Amino acid sequence: MTKKITDILFCGTGGQGVLKAAEICAVAAMKSGLHAKKTEVHGMAQRGGSVESHVRYGKRVFSPLTITGHVDFLVPFDRSEADKMAVELSKTGINLIKYLDISEKTLENRFFLNTFMVGALSRYLDIAEEHWIEAIKTVFKGKHTDENIRIFLEGRSTRI
Amino acid sequence: MPVKNNLNAPHALLSGDEALAQGAYEAGVKVAASYPGTPATEILEYMSKFDEVDCQWSVNEKVAYEVAYSSAVAGVRAIFSAKHVGLNVAMDSIMTSAYTGINAGFVVVTCDEPGLHSSQNEQDNRLLAKMAKLPLIEPSSPSEAKEFVKKAFEISEKFDTPVILRLTTRIAHTKENVLVEKRQEQAKKHYRPCFEKYVMVPKNAGARHAELEKRLARLKKYSGSSSLNAVEMGDKKIGFITSGVSYLYAKEMYPGASFLKLGMSYPFPEEKVRDFVKKVKTVYVIEELEPFIEEQCKIAGIKIKTKDESFRVGELRPEHIPLIVAGDKKKHTEKLSRKPVLCPGCSHRPVFWVLNKLKLNVAGDIGCYTLGASAPLSALHTCLCMGSGDTILEGFTKVLGRNVVGVMGDSTFVHSGITGLINLAYNKTNTVLIILDNSTTGMTGSQPHPATGITIKGERTKKLVLEDICRAAGADNVDVIDPFKIKELEFLIKKRTGEDKLSVIISRYPCRLVERRKSSAPLFLMDKCKKCGLCLKLDCPSIKKEDDGSVSIDAVTCVGCNLCVDVCPFGAILKND
Numbered sequence: 001m002t003k004k005i006t007d008i009l010f011c012g013t014g015g016q017g018v019l020k021a022a023e024i025c026a027v028a029a030m031k032s033g034l035h036a037k038k039t040e041v042h043g044m045a046q047r048g049g050s051v052e053s054h055v056r057y058g059k060r061v062f063s064p065l066t067i068t069g070h071v072d073f074l075v076p077f078d079r080s081e082a083d084k085m086a087v088e089l090s091k092t093g094i095n096l097i098k099y100l101d102i103s104e105k106t107l108e109n110r111f112f113l114n115t116f117m118v119g120a121l122s123r124y125l126d127i128a129e130e131h132w133i134e135a136i137k138t139v140f141k142g143k144h145t146d147e148n149i150r151i152f153l154e155g156r157s158t159r160i
Numbered sequence: 161m162p163v164k165n166n167l168n169a170p171h172a173l174l175s176g177d178e179a180l181a182q183g184a185y186e187a188g189v190k191v192a193a194s195y196p197g198t199p200a201t202e203i204l205e206y207m208s209k210f211d212e213v214d215c216q217w218s219v220n221e222k223v224a225y226e227v228a229y230s231s232a233v234a235g236v237r238a239i240f241s242a243k244h245v246g247l248n249v250a251m252d253s254i255m256t257s258a259y260t261g262i263n264a265g266f267v268v269v270t271c272d273e274p275g276l277h278s279s280q281n282e283q284d285n286r287l288l289a290k291m292a293k294l295p296l297i298e299p300s301s302p303s304e305a306k307e308f309v310k311k312a313f314e315i316s317e318k319f320d321t322p323v324i325l326r327l328t329t330r331i332a333h334t335k336e337n338v339l340v341e342k343r344q345e346q347a348k349k350h351y352r353p354c355f356e357k358y359v360m361v362p363k364n365a366g367a368r369h370a371e372l373e374k375r376l377a378r379l380k381k382y383s384g385s386s387s388l389n390a391v392e393m394g395d396k397k398i399g400f401i402t403s404g405v406s407y408l409y410a411k412e413m414y415p416g417a418s419f420l421k422l423g424m425s426y427p428f429p430e431e432k433v434r435d436f437v438k439k440v441k442t443v444y445v446i447e448e449l450e451p452f453i454e455e456q457c458k459i460a461g462i463k464i465k466t467k468d469e470s471f472r473v474g475e476l477r478p479e480h481i482p483l484i485v486a487g488d489k490k491k492h493t494e495k496l497s498r499k500p501v502l503c504p505g506c507s508h509r510p511v512f513w514v515l516n517k518l519k520l521n522v523a524g525d526i527g528c529y530t531l532g533a534s535a536p537l538s539a540l541h542t543c544l545c546m547g548s549g550d551t552i553l554e555g556f557t558k559v560l561g562r563n564v565v566g567v568m569g570d571s572t573f574v575h576s577g578i579t580g581l582i583n584l585a586y587n588k589t590n591t592v593l594i595i596l597d598n599s600t601t602g603m604t605g606s607q608p609h610p611a612t613g614i615t616i617k618g619e620r621t622k623k624l625v626l627e628d629i630c631r632a633a634g635a636d637n638v639d640v641i642d643p644f645k646i647k648e649l650e651f652l653i654k655k656r657t658g659e660d661k662l663s664v665i666i667s668r669y670p671c672r673l674v675e676r677r678k679s680s681a682p683l684f685l686m687d688k689c690k691k692c693g694l695c696l697k698l699d700c701p702s703i704k705k706e707d708d709g710s711v712s713i714d715a716v717t718c719v720g721c722n723l724c725v726d727v728c729p730f731g732a733i734l735k736n737d
Contacts, residue, residue: 013498015717023335027173030337036173037301039334041199041277048701049500063412063478064301064334064405068493084495110716 005058006125007066010117011085012077014048017114020139021075022053024118025125028135029057032127039064050081073124075117076100096120098160106158112144112151119155129156174338176302176331177202180241180269182338183306185210187265187313188346190236192216193224195575196604197243198278199332200271204241205607208616212343217607217616220546220575225250225268229257229322232266233358235349237313241269244285245545249576251288254322256360258292259368261320261375264349265313268294271327274448275475278603280526280543282474284450289324289426293372295379296426297325297388298403302336308423311388315424319375319382328448330405330475380427388423389432398485399440401433401453401464406446409478414485428456437462444485448476502531504702505677505719507669508596510643513698513727514650515539515565520657523556525549525568525577528602532567536697540567547576550593554584557591562657565592571601571609574624578633585634585662592656592663593635595626598671606674626666636661643667646726672719679720680736681713688732695724695733 008025012018022038029036040053054066068088074095076082082097089095099120107116115136122132136148174182181203184192192215194204208215214231218224221242228240242250247270254268270285289296297312299305305327312323356364383389399418400410403425411419420436422429437443444465445454454466470490471480480490502509512532515522516539524530524540525548533540542552550573553566568577573595581593601607608614613623630638637656643649649667656663670677681702691709702718703711713724713733725733 014500023173026335030171030173035337037334037336038173039330041275041329041333048498048503050498061336062408062415064330064336064408065477067412067478081498 005056005061006073007071008055008073008075008121009066009071009085009088010053010055010075010077011081012051013081014051016051016077017111018051018077019053021077021114021118022055024115024132024135024139025055025121026057027138028122028127028131029055031131031134034058035061037061037064052081052085073121075121077113077117094124099155099158102158102160103155106154107151112148115148115151116155119152120158122152122156123158132156170340171337172340173335174302174306175202175333175335176299176305176327177271177333178206179302179338180299180305180309180325180327181206182340183309184237184239184267184313185213186306186341186343187310188237188344189213189239189313190346191228191231191238192241193218193227193238194241195219195221195224195246195249196571196601196607197246197271198604199273199327199329200241200243200246200269201604201607202332203269203271204616207239215616217609219610221246221249222253225253225257229253229262229266232262232264233260233351235264235351237265237346239267239269239309241271243279244270244272244283245279245281246270247285247288249546254288254292254294256365257322258294259360259365259372260358261368262316262322263320263351264346265316266322267309267312267316268322268324269327270324271329271332272449273329275329277329280545282449284448284452285324285326286425286452287450289326290452292324293376294322294324294426295319295383295424297323298423298425299325299327299331300404300407300421300423301331302334303338304423305331306338308388315379315382319379321375321379326404328405334405376427380429383424383427384429384432386424386429389429390421390423391432391436392419392421393439394418396439397441399436399443400446401436401443401457402446403453404448406448406476409476410446410481412478413481422453425453428453428460430456430460430462433457434460434462437464446476446481446484499534500531501699501701502528503672504700504717505672505721507598507643507667507671508532509537509698509700509721510646510649510723511567511594511596511667512537512539513723514646514653515567517650518653518657519563520653521556521560521564523549523552523564523566525566525572527569527572527596528598529567529569529596534699537699546572547580549573550577550580550584553591553593554580554587554589557589562591565594565653565657567594567596569602570595570597570599570611570626571607573626574610578629581630581633581635581664590660590662592653592665594653594665594667595630597626597666597668598674599668600671600674602671602673606671630664630666634662635664637663638666639663640666640668643669644721644723646723677719679722681715681718681720682722682725683734683736684711684713685732685734686710688730690730690732692729695728698724698727700724
């Protein structure tokens, strides 16, 4: 297996912003000069069903899918989906479920859960803050940009 | 394709669909036609932002194919795209267009769906390329999709043939860094009428068939020398012959191995394959679904190792490659997936509620409303292919009698349901068809269609009036009803199923994802609730069962359709004005 690739798995249910979160992450990796791949399924899966998005980045990525037992970070938006997906993590992999717990107490609007979780994830990744901010601007195309950046920074400064 | 780490180059994070459209745009494509279908929809959606390209959502895939094909014959580069089963709809024209050839470049994109995430089957359209005798191009990633579609246009013009380009879900819906470049305009090619080439009467078609065989032989030579079929020599003890996204899975797991990557897998580059196999000790064929490469190797007497038959079903994953190498069977480790449901406030829900209550046999079709099939609504009993809601209705009515209705969506009805309605009328069948009209193509992400009166570019156009076309087709009664008037709806369905007439009921209410109508969530009165569970049978994502057997209504996701208010027999849910 080619390592030095960072593998991230986002999971949740339709309508939670899982795919947008993964998109921000992949764009941020691309903006920092790396090769990024993101994969997911659309259509039927969107209607409230389970949603997962795989992001892999590094110097050169082959498989768009992550490999069971080799995922570095699990970013869950839903508790039962997180339980189901925990098997995907590697032995040293990090589950960000605690940030989901914190968000339930601190986040006033669930609409912004995705940028909060991306902020939390960004604490662990070697991607400069400017690239994250650029990525948020690119992905949201100017919609609620300031609010999204504020929530992102909130997630980014959350300690567990 | 390696990605250059050049921060100054204009890279964008594009999906395989978007990158393919970008590549076709850069190749000077002038006409693009499609019908929405996962995972192909985004090709045309991305293309529609370019003013230089005449884009259209066609009525169905057959129409789309012929519009794009004829544009190419008339002299400009054209592209057709569809999901795998969409190609079936266009197959009649595809088969004979291989005979006539084209003029300017014509690329036929199929997006196959191993793993059927949002499809009714997982057919492998590489077999259709072979049947139609058309060259087949298989990129493995979005950046290759962009490069290979340009090659496909060149091959199309060099050999005067439609070229099939195949993506799968994992390419179509994977995003990666893709280099965005400038468009190269193409001069319009001269069109001249040619009886022998374009009029496929038996005598001409026979001659063109002979021509097609000669063309295939030339294409086989080309595929043998083309850089699309690339050898990457590594460890000579183990090698892989592979194509599409399977290449990336094998490369991920065995980066040091030798590879023969088939970017043009048909016509089969037999000599190149034979040569590769000679140089490498053990060679495995890695491919999703059908044994397409495998069979061609075996026909040529080339010794290869192949996957166990259990891998012919479902999507391949990187973890599967070592299993294939070990000669093992596929391990079933599928996770329980949350089932998709109709959205809160979906206008299909009241219809299925009534159909369930009336215990009717329901001939169904393909769209969001197929979700009405699963429990507890359980009020849709067939899903075969697009446009089958009213044709299956006919067979059911003949055999099962009048305890039957058909349902189909507005976009599906326009796609291929109109002929079925004419057939019902012409063949004197009295029954009831319900058109679930949410005024959009819902499941694929809200695309417009003829009955919306809007084009893909958002312009107003002639609007197909469903009531008028149903009457013209021969319906005796055409009723239009707001499905949230649930008592009237029930009365109407009972009335029409009891008559000896051909009736169409148009259940019309806009999709909640298009018109975000929202009212206050109703109030739940705990003391009146008898815990009967009837409201839960609506299968509404906003109504949740609590541990004590009562329910709660999620005011954030609820859109205030008040269907649960009408359904509760004890007045425990109150409208909140």
